[in-house]
Amino acid sequence: MKILIVEDEPKIGNYLRQGLTEAGFIIDLARDGLDGLHLALTEDYNLAILDVMLPGIDGWEVLQGIRRAGKEMPVLFLTARDSVDDRVKGLELGADDYLVKPFAFSELLARVRTVLRRGGMTKEYEFLRAADLELDLIRHRVDRSGQKINLTSKEFALLELLMRRQGEVIPRSLIASQVWDMNFDSDTNVIEVAIRRLRAKVDDGFEPKLIHTIRGMGYVLEVAE
C-alpha cells in the first residue's frame, strides 16, 4: 500500500512517515503543494494525506488538481484545530475524511485503514440522530431541539459510543475500555459521574429521556417504547 503525504512542517511530516512506515506502508513525502501534486499525478498511490495549510498551493488546490486529472484515490485531510469550515469545504471538494490537529497517531492509523478498506466508496460526512438529539461527527457538535449543547471531549466520546449503538445495552466494561482506555476498576465511579454530567446536558429539561440505566448491566441510549 503506497501513501502520499503532503506536509510542510518537517516535524509532522517525519513523524507521519516514520509511523506509517512502521505500520507497513510505503510512503512518499512532499514538502509543498506543487511537489505533492506532481507526485500525485505521476505516481500511483492508494491514498493521499494532505495538509490544508501548505506553502505555494494549498491542500484544496492539490485535491482539485488530483480530481481534475481523473485520479480517484481516496484523500484524507489534515486540518487545523478550529477551522471547522475547512473540514466541510474539504469534504465537499471530494476528500474522504479529515483529521483535526493535534491528533493521536492511533487515530490517524485507524482512519487510514478505514479509508483504504472502503476504497473511497463512502464519505465520512456523518451525523448520528436519536429523537431530537443530533450529533455532528465532523464539527464535533451536538444539539437537541435545535439548541446547541457544549460537551467536553470525554462527554462527547461517551455520547458517541452510546449513539453509535443505539438501543444496545453498553456494558460498563466497554465504556471503560472505549472512553477511558482502561480496564474496569471497581473502586472508582468515574463512569457514573460522567453519565451524570452527560445527562445533565443532554437529558435534563428535555423529553423523552434518552439515556437509561440497566441495573447490573450498563447503559442504553434509546427512545423508550
Place this chain on the structure above:
Amino acid sequence: MKILIVEDEPKIGNYLRQGLTEAGFIIDLARDGLDGLHLALTEDYNLAILDVMLPGIDGWEVLQGIRRAGKEMPVLFLTARDSVDDRVKGLELGADDYLVKPFAFSELLARVRTVLRRGGMTKEYEFLRAADLELDLIRHRVDRSGQKINLTSKEFALLELLMRRQGEVIPRSLIASQVWDMNFDSDTNVIEVAIRRLRAKVDDGFEPKLIHTIRGMGYVLEVAE
C-alpha cells in the same frame, strides 16, 4: 505464542482474552487459582498472566506452585490499585512484571511483548537515577535527596521519558507523542507548562539542576558538566 490467563472477574478475563486473541496469541483462561495452577502444570505456556486476588488459592500461591514444579515460564501479575506491597512481594516471589489495575490495554500488550522478548531473563524491578534524584518505576514514586516528591501521572510520564534517555535531547515532538499521544500542535503550550510544573517539584530548591532547555530542540535531563 500461548498465554495462560488466571482471572476470576469475568469482565476482565473476557476482555483480556479477546484483546490478546486479536493480537494473535493463543489464550487459555482459568477462572480460579486451582484451575489455573492445574493448567499451568499440564500445558505448556509461553507466559502466564495472574490476578493476585483469586478465589480459593491466590496468585502468589499459583506462582509458587508453578515454580516448585520447576516451570520456568515468565509470569506477569495483575495487582490492585494501591497495594504496592503486593507488587514487591510478587516480584520477590519470582514474577517478571506486574500491572496495576486499572490499566490501558495497550499497556498490557506492551508488557506482554517485552516479557516474551526477554524470555524471562530480566526482572522488571527498576529504578532510574540521576544525581540524587531517584525514580521508582514499581511504586511510581519519586524522591530527591531522600525527600518524597508527589507527581501527577502526566508529570511522572514526562519525567520517566526524560530519565530513560538521560543525556539525550528529547525533541518536543517526541514528548508530545509519548506523553500526550498527539502530534505537535504549535498553538498550545502544554509542554512548557508541564515542564514548569515538573521543574518546580524536581529542580526548585535543589542543586544541581537536572532539567535543561535546548533552544529550538527540546529538553535534556542530565547532570550538567
Place this chain on the structure above:
DNA sequence: GAGTACGCATGAAAATTTTGATCGTGGAAG
C-alpha cells in the same frame, strides 16, 4: 412485609490539566 445490602445517583470538593496573557532572554542581523 420489614430489613438490608447492593448498585447507582448525586453534589460538592479536590486534583489535574489546559488555556491565555504577558514577560524575559539568547542569539541572529545589521
Place this chain on the structure above:
DNA sequence: CTTCCACGATCAAAATTTTCATGCGTACTC
C-alpha cells in the same frame, strides 16, 4: 555593540476530570 525577534518561561484563571461522602431505590432475604 545594539536592536529585534522568536522561543520559552511563568503565572493566574478557566476548564475538565476524579475523588469522596452520602442518599435513594430496587430486589432479595428472612
